[in-house]
Every structure is written in structure tokens, then in C-alpha cells.
Amino acid sequence: MGLRTRNPVGEHITTAAAPQLNGDVATVLPSTAAATTTPAAPKPLNENAVKALPVPETGNRVHYFPGAIIQGKEVPRGFGVRISSGGVRSFVMNYRIKLRERRYTIGQWPDWSVLDAVKEARTLRQRIDRGEDPLDERETVAKDRTLKAIAERYLADQCGLVCDANGKGARDAKGNWQFDAGRSKIRSGKLRIRAFERWVLPELGSKQIADIKRSDVSKLVATIKDHPDGGASIAHSVLAFVSKLFNWYAVNGHDDSFQSPIARGMSPPGAKSSAPKSGRAPRHKGARNSVPCSIFSVRATCSW
Numbered sequence: 001m002g003l004r005t006r007n008p009v010g011e012h013i014t015t016a017a018a019p020q021l022n023g024d025v026a027t028v029l030p031s032t033a034a035a036t037t038t039p040a041a042p043k044p045l046n047e048n049a050v051k052a053l054p055v056p057e058t059g060n061r062v063h064y065f066p067g068a069i070i071q072g073k074e075v076p077r078g079f080g081v082r083i084s085s086g087g088v089r090s091f092v093m094n095y096r097i098k099l100r101e102r103r104y105t106i107g108q109w110p111d112w113s114v115l116d117a118v119k120e121a122r123t124l125r126q127r128i129d130r131g132e133d134p135l136d137e138r139e140t141v142a143k144d145r146t147l148k149a150i151a152e153r154y155l156a157d158q159c160g161l162v163c164d165a166n167g168k169g170a171r172d173a174k175g176n177w178q179f180d181a182g183r184s185k186i187r188s189g190k191l192r193i194r195a196f197e198r199w200v201l202p203e204l205g206s207k208q209i210a211d212i213k214r215s216d217v218s219k220l221v222a223t224i225k226d227h228p229d230g231g232a233s234i235a236h237s238v239l240a241f242v243s244k245l246f247n248w249y250a251v252n253g254h255d256d257s258f259q260s261p262i263a264r265g266m267s268p269p270g271a272k273s274s275a276p277k278s279g280r281a282p283r284h285k286g287a288r289n290s291v292p293c294s295i296f297s298v299r300a301t302c303s304w
Helices: 047-052 114-129 134-144 147-158 189-204 214-226 232-252
Strands: 025-028 060-064 079-084 089-097 100-109
Touching: 047 114, 060 089, 079 114, 089 114, 100 114, 100 134, 114 134, 147 189, 147 232, 189 214, 189 232, 214 232
Parallel strands: 025 060
Antiparallel strands: 060 079, 079 089, 089 100
């Protein structure tokens, strides 16, 4: 048997040579006795082998297959199968770069076959050996697909949002996003900018757009409806603005898998739009010259 040791978080590693990352228990298959002069043949890596791997009672366990042969070649070092306590099996690539130990998740089994996962791992290993960090690219893409990042692109393209050299929304002396009426393709451009800035981004801005669920949007609508500065009509308008963004992203986001989480019937009962088709700021009931500044301004008072 291999040595039985504890990692820094107190979990057991069942072989002295097993790698470990993020507190996951790591197992090298097969384990061999230190005194054995002729090592045992590597255990085959195939669909049945992945299916037969045991499910841990808690946490995650990563199984590595050193020496396993796929299409006449050994699987790349660091390739493994991570199994969660819920039985989810995922192919991973463990590697070290610039003194950092990293783990790249290739995809879940059986959506990914063993053969396809190993092919991807070989490509990743070549990139890693050239000094590239695949996770850096994935993290950059993830940052570009937060709702905030996409909203800035949408508002700059459609609503006249002024952006800096990095593509981020530029702010004025009061801290509000800058608006250029000459760049806006729609009359309600400024209203939409203020609506996103005031209501949407504080609640959903940090989320990946693909991870936003219908329940997240419903919660946003309910929050606006019940807010002292909000109401049903404001919630209705903001929902319409968010729907426009999702539709824009579906066309311009280069993401064929994206589907808008908004469906019919999500507006609050009895709500009427606070942003008329003319794009002019709506008026309060009974007030001829007032506008509901709280809808579109970060502050309680109008900034224009």
C-alpha cells in the first residue's frame, strides 16, 4: 500500500505520489507497492472505467491515470477525473505554471467522451509547456461576459454611453455614466443608461449573463416594485430595458447557446410603462412638469 498522509486541510491522500489541489482528495490509479520490482500494468482508461469510479461521501476526489494509453500514446501528465459527492464526473487538467498550481476543468462526462477529453488535454498540455496559462484566457472571457461588461457594450452601441479607451463606461464629475445624445440610436438612450446604473447593475452586474436565471430577474422586478423610489411602473420599464439587452446580446454576443431568461407575464400586475415610445421622461400623475428622477438617476434628484 502507498503511504497514508494528511494534506494541509486534513483530508487523506491514499498514495504518496498523488497530487492534490484545493483540498480535493487525489488518487493515482493504479497504486503500486514500493517494494515491487515489476510495476503493474496501467489500468485502462475508458468509458466503463470512468463510470465505475467510486463516489466520495463528501467533497471531491480526483483520480489520475498515469501510464494509461489512449490511441497509442500515454495520457498527458496531470489529466484526471474529478468526482463530486453528488456523483458528477468531470475531466480535469492539473498543472503548475509560474509557481502556481492550477486546475482546468475540461468538461463533464458523459457530455465529453474519454477520447475527446484526452485530445483536449493534450492540446492544453502543449500550451502549458509553451508557458501559456489556459485559465487566464478563460478568466478573461468570463470577465467579458458579466452583465456589467455586456451592458456597457450594449449601452455604448445603442444608447449613447461614452466609453473610455478600455471600453468601460466613462463617468462625469458626479460619478454618473456620461451620455452623448449624438451617439444614441434610440430616443430613450439616456433613460436606459440611468435605469441600468440605478437598478440593474447593483443587483445583477457581477453575474455571468449565461448564469442569470428567470428567478434572478423576478427578484429584481420585485425589488424595484417594493422600493420606496420604485414602483410597479418603474419595474415594468426596467424589465423592458433588460429584455432589450438580452435580445441584443442574442444577436451580437457570438454565443449560440444563450437564451433570454425573460418570459411573458413577468411584469408586476397593473404596471404601465414609465418610458413612453417618444423616449421622453415620463411625468408623475397630477404633475405637469415633473419627472420621476429616481428611475433613471443614481441619486434621488435629477442630474440633467
